[in-house]
Amino acid sequence: MSTVVPGRLYLVPTLLAPSAPEDVLPARTIAIARGLVHYIVENAKPARGFLKALGPAVPIRNIVIDEIGDTPTPARCAALLAPARDGHDLGLLSDAGCPGIADPGALVVAAAHREGIAVVPLVGPSSLVRALMASGMNGQRFTFHGYLPVKPDARAEAIRRLEADSQASGGAQLFIETPYRNAALLSALVATLKPATRLAVAADLTSASETIESRPAGEWRGRDPARYDKRPALFILQA
Amino acid sequence: MSTVVPGRLYLVPTLLAPSAPEDVLPARTIAIARGLVHYIVENAKPARGFLKALGPAVPIRNIVIDEIGDTPTPARCAALLAPARDGHDLGLLSDAGCPGIADPGALVVAAAHREGIAVVPLVGPSSLVRALMASGMNGQRFTFHGYLPVKPDARAEAIRRLEADSQASGGAQLFIETPYRNAALLSALVATLKPATRLAVAADLTSASETIESRPAGEWRGRDPARYDKRPALFILQA
Numbered sequence: 001m002s003t004v005v006p007g008r009l010y011l012v013p014t015l016l017a018p019s020a021p022e023d024v025l026p027a028r029t030i031a032i033a034r035g036l037v038h039y040i041v042e043n044a045k046p047a048r049g050f051l052k053a054l055g056p057a058v059p060i061r062n063i064v065i066d067e068i069g070d071t072p073t074p075a076r077c078a079a080l081l082a083p084a085r086d087g088h089d090l091g092l093l094s095d096a097g098c099p100g101i102a103d104p105g106a107l108v109v110a111a112a113h114r115e116g117i118a119v120v121p122l123v124g125p126s127s128l129v130r131a132l133m134a135s136g137m138n139g140q141r142f143t144f145h146g147y148l149p150v151k152p153d154a155r156a157e158a159i160r161r162l163e164a165d166s167q168a169s170g171g172a173q174l175f176i177e178t179p180y181r182n183a184a185l186l187s188a189l190v191a192t193l194k195p196a197t198r199l200a201v202a203a204d205l206t207s208a209s210e211t212i213e214s215r216p217a218g219e220w221r222g223r224d225p226a227r228y229d230k231r232p233a234l235f236i237l238q239a
Numbered sequence: 240m241s242t243v244v245p246g247r248l249y250l251v252p253t254l255l256a257p258s259a260p261e262d263v264l265p266a267r268t269i270a271i272a273r274g275l276v277h278y279i280v281e282n283a284k285p286a287r288g289f290l291k292a293l294g295p296a297v298p299i300r301n302i303v304i305d306e307i308g309d310t311p312t313p314a315r316c317a318a319l320l321a322p323a324r325d326g327h328d329l330g331l332l333s334d335a336g337c338p339g340i341a342d343p344g345a346l347v348v349a350a351a352h353r354e355g356i357a358v359v360p361l362v363g364p365s366s367l368v369r370a371l372m373a374s375g376m377n378g379q380r381f382t383f384h385g386y387l388p389v390k391p392d393a394r395a396e397a398i399r400r401l402e403a404d405s406q407a408s409g410g411a412q413l414f415i416e417t418p419y420r421n422a423a424l425l426s427a428l429v430a431t432l433k434p435a436t437r438l439a440v441a442a443d444l445t446s447a448s449e450t451i452e453s454r455p456a457g458e459w460r461g462r463d464p465a466r467y468d469k470r471p472a473l474f475i476l477q478a
Contacts, residue, residue, distance in 0.1 A: 020267075022265060022266040022267060025362075026263050026264055028259075098368055098378075100371070100374075100378055106377065109375030110375030110376070111375075113375055113454060114454075119373045119451055119453075120373075120449075121373040121444075123264075123362075123363065123364045123369070124362065128368070129365045129367070129368055130362070131360075133340050134339070134358045134359075135339075135348070136347075136349030136350075136351070136352055137345065139345050141382075141385055142382070143380075143381070143383075144382075145380060198349075205360075210359075214348075215352060
């Protein structure tokens with residue numbers, strides 16, 4: 001279908017960590033997000049917290065907030081987008097950061113394209129981009145892998161494969177971990193990588209405790225990996 | 240070395256297209272960028288244009304602007320960072336968008352880490368992230384490839400390889416082209432990809448003429464590729 005639908009789907013980035021909205025969101029993003037009264041969200045609770053921090057134009061109880069669910073069917077996506085067919089602009093929110101990057105919002109965006117709904121991405125913080133730009137590694141060629149395997153043998157094998165692929169392509173390899181496993185992943189990286197392979201960790205991005213360290217794996221030895229435990233973090237390696 | 244150096248290196252994203260700074264930059268990014276008097280930049284001319292648009296705290300002629308050059312040596316990077324050792328904060332600017340992503344600024348950032356200079360990434364527009372979030376494709380796994388080969392045979396082969404890799408991994412593949420070759424690349428994509436492979440083009444991001452289209456390759460047939468000529472664009476495919 002490509003009939004033009006009157007309502008638009010605004011992709012609204014949210015805060016990555018507790019901070020003033022003005023620190024990480026442009027005035028235009030804040031103004032548009034304040035004015036929307038229909039939201040499609042990953043989870044209602046963080047969405048309400050974000051809208052409260054912005055100070056919306058109407059009381060929060062008057063804002064329609066629909067949860068996407070983990071893997072929305074095409075029928076569910078169509079139902080979520082129904083207000084746009086009635087002429088209402090919609091906002092899409094992730095729990096943290098940019099909707100559609102590593103969250104189920106991408107399925108809603110794909111459905112919007114199928115229905116001829118204009119998709120408008122607004123500017124806001126991306127932990128991926130901040131970590132990559134701050135790492136000093138190769139921004140001309142990189143891959144984001146999401147999570148690595150948890151079991152030690154499979155994890156070590158995955159780390160060696162990422163390192164070999166980086167050696168072949170020259171690219172940077174980005175991945176994440178559940179925060180309470182950060183120390184285990186960092187120990188495995190330091191134990192598995194060649195000493196010259198570069199390794200960066202970026203934690204608590206945009207918050208007062210933001211930490212970004214980037215150095216060869218060999219120089220990570222002897223540093224306590226527990227410092228990064230339970231802090232949202234991104235890992236980057238380049239051979 | 241890991242002596243702590245007093246000056247910091249701020250990574251300052253710039254505008255992607257002519258637009259009001261407030262539309263795409265958070266107030267904190269604008270405030271910090273306005274106050275810096277030492278800049279390391281990809282090219283002086285766009286850097287001066289950006290600082291002029293921001294309205295810096297001191298006259299532009301009093302701002303020290305050093306060009307990085309295409310492939311700065313370690314010695315050149317150390318010289319560029321010298322003001323930080325004297326206690327001055329430094330700003331790093333790309334010609335457009337985020338410094339350190341697909342530009343020589345990454346080498347300066349890597350040098351800052353070696354010298355123990357704190358690296359502070361500020362929030363601003365990333366064409367990559369905007370295009371990916373707006374495409375509705377897989378944000379959980381993706382690769383940015385930079386430019387594809389220009390010669391038709393090598394280009395078609397690269398497109399087929401990206402498609403096969405995406406089919407195997409489920410990931411999205413992002414790449415760019417010199418704007419005056421966009422129509423040629425788009426024609427080659429439509430001619431080479433399987434009809435069901437999804438293809439998105441995002442052009443003129445953040446400007447009034449921003450265009451984002453995402454649909455199966457088969458549905459791109461019969462649409463004039465010349466519409467995208469000479470417009471900065473990002474291409475994304477997913478099999």
